[in-house]
Amino acid sequence: MSLKYESQLREPLVYGSKDYHQVTEDICRPIEVKPSKLWYIGFFIAVALLMFGSYSVFSEVTYGVGQWNLNKTVGWGWDITNFVWWVGIGHAGTLISAILLLFRQGWRTGVNRAAEAMTIFAVMCAGQFPIWHMGRVWMAFFVMPYPNTRGPLWVNFNSPLLWDVFAISTYFTVSLLFWYSGLLPDFATVRDRAKTKLRKKLYGIASFGWSGSTKHWQRQESLALVLAGLATPLVLSVHTIVSFDFATSVIPGWHTTIFPPYFVAGAIFSGFAMVQTLMLVLRKVYSLEDYITLGHIEAMNKVIVLTGSIVGCAYLTELFMAWYSQNKYEGYAFWYSRANLFSPYGWAYWAMMSCNVISPQIFWFRKMRRNIFVTFFMSIIVNVGMWFERFVIIVTSLYRDYLPSSWSVYYSPSIWEIGFYLGTFGLFFTCFFLFSKYFPVIAIAEIKHVLKTTGESYKENVGHIEEKEVEEFVHEYAHAH
Numbered sequence: 460m461s462l463k464y465e466s467q468l469r470e471p472l473v474y475g476s477k478d479y480h481q482v483t484e485d486i487c488r489p490i491e492v493k494p495s496k497l498w499y500i501g502f503f504i505a506v507a508l509l510m511f512g513s514y515s516v517f518s519e520v521t522y523g524v525g526q527w528n529l530n531k532t533v534g535w536g537w538d539i540t541n542f543v544w545w546v547g548i549g550h551a552g553t554l555i556s557a558i559l560l561l562f563r564q565g566w567r568t569g570v571n572r573a574a575e576a577m578t579i580f581a582v583m584c585a586g587q588f589p590i591w592h593m594g595r596v597w598m599a600f601f602v603m604p605y606p607n608t609r610g611p612l613w614v615n616f617n618s619p620l621l622w623d624v625f626a627i628s629t630y631f632t633v634s635l636l637f638w639y640s641g642l643l644p645d646f647a648t649v650r651d652r653a654k655t656k657l658r659k660k661l662y663g664i665a666s667f668g669w670s671g672s673t674k675h676w677q678r679q680e681s682l683a684l685v686l687a688g689l690a691t692p693l694v695l696s697v698h699t700i701v702s703f704d705f706a707t708s709v710i711p712g713w714h715t716t717i718f719p720p721y722f723v724a725g726a727i728f729s730g731f732a733m734v735q736t737l738m739l740v741l742r743k744v745y746s747l748e749d750y751i752t753l754g755h756i757e758a759m760n761k762v763i764v765l766t767g768s769i770v771g772c773a774y775l776t777e778l779f780m781a782w783y784s785q786n787k788y789e790g791y792a793f794w795y796s797r798a799n800l801f802s803p804y805g806w807a808y809w810a811m812m813s814c815n816v817i818s819p820q821i822f823w824f825r826k827m828r829r830n831i832f833v834t835f836f837m838s839i840i841v842n843v844g845m846w847f848e849r850f851v852i853i854v855t856s857l858y859r860d861y862l863p864s865s866w867s868v869y870y871s872p873s874i875w876e877i878g879f880y881l882g883t884f885g886l887f888f889t890c891f892f893l894f895s896k897y898f899p900v901i902a903i904a905e906i907k908h909v910l911k912t913t914g915e916s917y918k919e920n921v922g923h924i925e926e927k928e929v930e931e932f933v934h935e936y937a938h939a940h
Contacts, residue, residue: 512882545585551730552578712856721773767819814844
């Protein structure tokens with residue numbers, strides 16, 4: 460007897476009367492048909508943004524960092540703001556994949572593939588900002604810790620900026636391996652369905668000769684668990700180390716021990732919001748409503764309201780400590796530079812509070828958590844708010860230092876800083892459009908794995924099956940005794 464332990468009250472993860480073949484057809488269809496006009500329009504807009512960003516970087520490398528509006532006190536502007544923002548967005552993918560895999564959460568299967576891809580593309584965007592911020596980027600090899608003949612010139616292993624290099628490169632590598640190893644069985648499925656020799660050959664190379672044998676599945680599942688185990692501490696460590704860039708300094712507004720946990724919560728917060736933005740569009744465009752269900756959307760909105768509340772507590776703790784410590788420099792940074800609506804950057808602080816703390820509270824209501832329009836609108840609002848958070852932390856702590864004589868004029872970005880930022884959007888969406896066209900955006904094998912326990916048609920029939928099994932068991936037991 461095989462009694463099933465999946466609750467009948469729990470919402471199905473796959474809607475409709477699907478069988479294995481129908482799952483394959485639905486998810487492979489977007490890869491096998493010609494792209495729509497909307498896809499081409501979106502792709503060319505993304506490429507245009509990427510080209511504008513490339514020219515902005517070319518201008519900065521040719522003429523120097525003076526092309527950016529950095530000044531005496533604001534030595535970190537939009538570039539580091541955007542670096543921290545993109546790293547944060549990259550957190551949700553690995554969290555959805557790794558941590559929820561270890562906790563055996565079935566609802567991850569509908570969204571994990573696109574979330575993992577989002578992680579990789581976001582980290583690709585983030586990694587560029589510190590590199591181009593060097594100015595003389597052709598001297599970048601000087602920061603590489605390798606045996607050399609440069610005498611006493613060596614990287615500073617005490618610097619969190621160097622830890623960033625190690626943490627983010629490790630995170631990128633593990634995330635890429637995790638994403639690609641999960642793609643192997645799906646590439647083999649697309650290979651076997653290919654109509655042309657070229658597609659068969661390319662997907663055959665990409666699938667590494669996957670045959671679907673028991674040994675292949677065992678190795679793939681073992682690898683997924685090992686990589687999930689490696690990625691889980693990385694999710695926590697990467698943004699903790701990014702926060703050390705600020706927290707280990709003595710600048711008022713940065714020198715605080717609350718930064719590591721609240722940066723991690725903020726990263727998960729913004730990452731889940733970006734997953735919502737992308738998945739709601741994919742769900743509509745590719746008609747995947749049966750696989751990315753309202754249950755998935757509601758589960759992610761619960762994480763958003765939780766992490767948004769944690770971030771809100773962190774903001775209030777900072778304000779409290781600035782008052783309670785009676786440190787006049789900390790008090791000035793928080794109560795004048797930030798919380799004062801009439802200070803030069805007060806508008807940015809209150810935009811951050813409105814977007815990150817107040818607006819997500821709407822998700823305490825189940826009706827709002829399951830509303831597609833509200834979710835899409837809120838996902839964009841949250842990421843705008845998280846960008847303002849990074850801007851507020853960096854600029855409002857720097858534009859007024861200890862010496863009033865060196866106080867800078869109002870910092871605002873130059874066209875090349877804006878162009879570089881837009882260029883990373885171009886890179887991100889160019890990669891994402893190509894991913895959605897040539898890769899299965901939902902893990903076919905993982906959906907099939909949960910289909911027989913959480914599919915709608917299964918749930919309708921399972922009650923009758925279990926009753927029959929119980930009767931058979933009682934009959935057999937009575938007969939045996």
